[in-house]
Amino acid sequence: MPRDDRSTDDRRPRSSTTDERRRTSDERRVFRGAARLDIPRDWRRTFVPRPTYDADAFGRLSERIARFLGTGQFLVYMTVTILFWIGWNIFAPSSLRFDQYPFIFLTLALSLQASYAAPLILLAQNRQEARDRVQYERDRDVDSRTRADMEFLAREMASLRMAVGEVATRDFLRSELRSLLTDLDSREDDRV
Template identity: 55%
Template sequence: MARVDVEDRRFDTPKGMRRSAPFRGSGDNDRFGRFTEWVARGMGTPGFLLGLTVFAITWMAWNTFAPENLRFDSIAIGFTALTLVLSLQASYAAPLILLAQNRQDDRDRVQIEQDRQRAERNLADTEYLAREVVALRLAVKELASKDFIRAELRAMIEELDRPAEEEPEHAAR
C-alpha cells in the first residue's frame, strides 16, 4: 500500500501550489512580510527609541558602576560589546525596513492601478451619461411643450368659433 502525503490529500490548495517538501525555500512570504512591517513600524516609534536609549544607558551604567567581577563590557576599551550589539541591531534593521518599504511600494502600485482602472470606468460612465443627456435634450426639443400645445389648441378653438360666427351672417342673407 502506497503512502499518500498529507499535502496530496488537501483539496483547498491547487495542485500546482502544493509543496512536496517542507522548508523548500519558498516559505510563507506573507508572514515574513508582515513580520518585517511589524519590525519597521516598531522601530519608528518613540517607545523603541526610548527603550534603546534606556538599554544603552543601563548597559553603560552597569559596566561603569557595578562591582568589577560583575561587569561584562569594559569602559577601558570603549564598550565594545555594546557597540557590537548596536551594530548587529542596525545591520538587521536596515534590510527589514527596506523589505517593509518594498511591500508598501507593491501595495501602492496595486492601489494606483486600481485607482487608474476606477478612473477609466468613471470616465466611460460619465461619457455615456453625457451622451444620454444630449440624446434626451434632443428628444425633448422634438416634443411639444405645454405652451405650444396651448397655443395650438387656442388656434383650433378660434378656428372652430369663427365658422360658427360666420354662419349666422350667411343665414341672414
C-alpha cells in the same frame, strides 16, 4: 496469421504532426515542457525533503518589526537599554562589568541591530510599494470606468435635452389649442 485491421495507409510511418495530434493534452503539455529550455524542470523527489519557507509570512513579520522600529516606544526602549548598559558598565563593581569604557560590545550590538533593521525596513517598503502599485492599478481602473460612465451619462443627458427640445410643452399645446378654437369660432361665425 493475425489479421491487421489497419488500412495500407496506416502502415506507413507517421509524421510527427500526426503523432502530436493523437497525443492527449497532458502528454502534449509534458512533451512541450520537456523540450523547452526557458521552463525549469521539476526536481525529482528525494529522500530528504527540501526546506521551504513562506515568503509572505516572512514579509509580514518584517513589516511588523519595521512598524515597531518606527515607533516612539522602540526609541524609549532603546534609550533605556543603552543608558542602563552604560550606567551598569560605569558604576557597577569592576567584577560585574561586562563591557569596559569604550563599550565595544555595545557598539557591536547596535551595529548588529542596525544591520538587521535596514534590510527588514527595505523589505517592508518593497511590500508596501507592491501593495501601493496594486492599489494604484485598481484606482486607475475605477477612474477609467467612472470616466466612461460620466461620458455615457453626459451623452444621454445631451440626447434627452435634444429630445425634450423637440417635445411639445404644455404652453405650446395650449397656444395651439387656442388658435384652433379661434379658427373654429371664426368658421362658425362664417357659417351663420
